[in-house]
Amino acid sequence: MNKVFHFDAPRDRYLCDAAVVWCFDNRFQLGFAKFLKRLGIVNSDPIKVAGGAKCLSSPENEGEREFVLGQIRTSIRLHATKRVILMVHSDCGAYGGLDGGFGGDARVEAEHHETELRRAAEGLEKAIPDIEVQAYFVDFEGIWAVELSQEVGVFKP
Ligand SMILES: [Zn+2]
Numbered sequence: 001m002n003k004v005f006h007f008d009a010p011r012d013r014y015l016c017d018a019a020v021v022w023c024f025d026n027r028f029q030l031g032f033a034k035f036l037k038r039l040g041i042v043n044s045d046p047i048k049v050a051g052g053a054k055c056l057s058s059p060e061n062e063g064e065r066e067f068v069l070g071q072i073r074t075s076i077r078l079h080a081t082k083r084v085i086l087m088v089h090s091d092c093g094a095y096g097g098l099d100g101g102f103g104g105d106a107r108v109e110a111e112h113h114e115t116e117l118r119r120a121a122e123g124l125e126k127a128i129p130d131i132e133v134q135a136y137f138v139d140f141e142g143i144w145a146v147e148l149s150q151e152v153g154v155f156k157p
Helices: 026-038 062-079 097-102 106-127
Strands: 018-022 044-048 083-089 132-138 143-146
Touching (some): 018 026, 026 083, 026 132, 097 106
Parallel strands (some): 018 083
Antiparallel strands (some): 132 143
């Protein structure tokens, strides 16, 4: 191999502030990354998959869900992760887009995604007890937090 680029990466292991399950749609990368920084998350383990938290709430198949759960468990094992952040977003191709999936109705889409996030959080809490969960819907104007109930043992920000 030929060296084609140089940089100095930190060699120390780190503790992960949050594993983040988000969609790889690049339109929301910058805004959501800024928000994570605002939350004080310095070291994150990003788990970027098409649909984001959809893989936990409405997976295409059970393997998709198991894959994401496996990634979260690995983050916990390697980096002592105690918090998982779930993300879904507007006009997501995995849901058929805003027009295809929700007839262009942003309110219907937002309500649907809130339900999705709650389902994802509950399933995650069952699969990995004692993990703190936060859930966010991202649209073209900002980020919306879902208040998760504490009765099911889910962390409320
Ligand atoms: Zn997406």
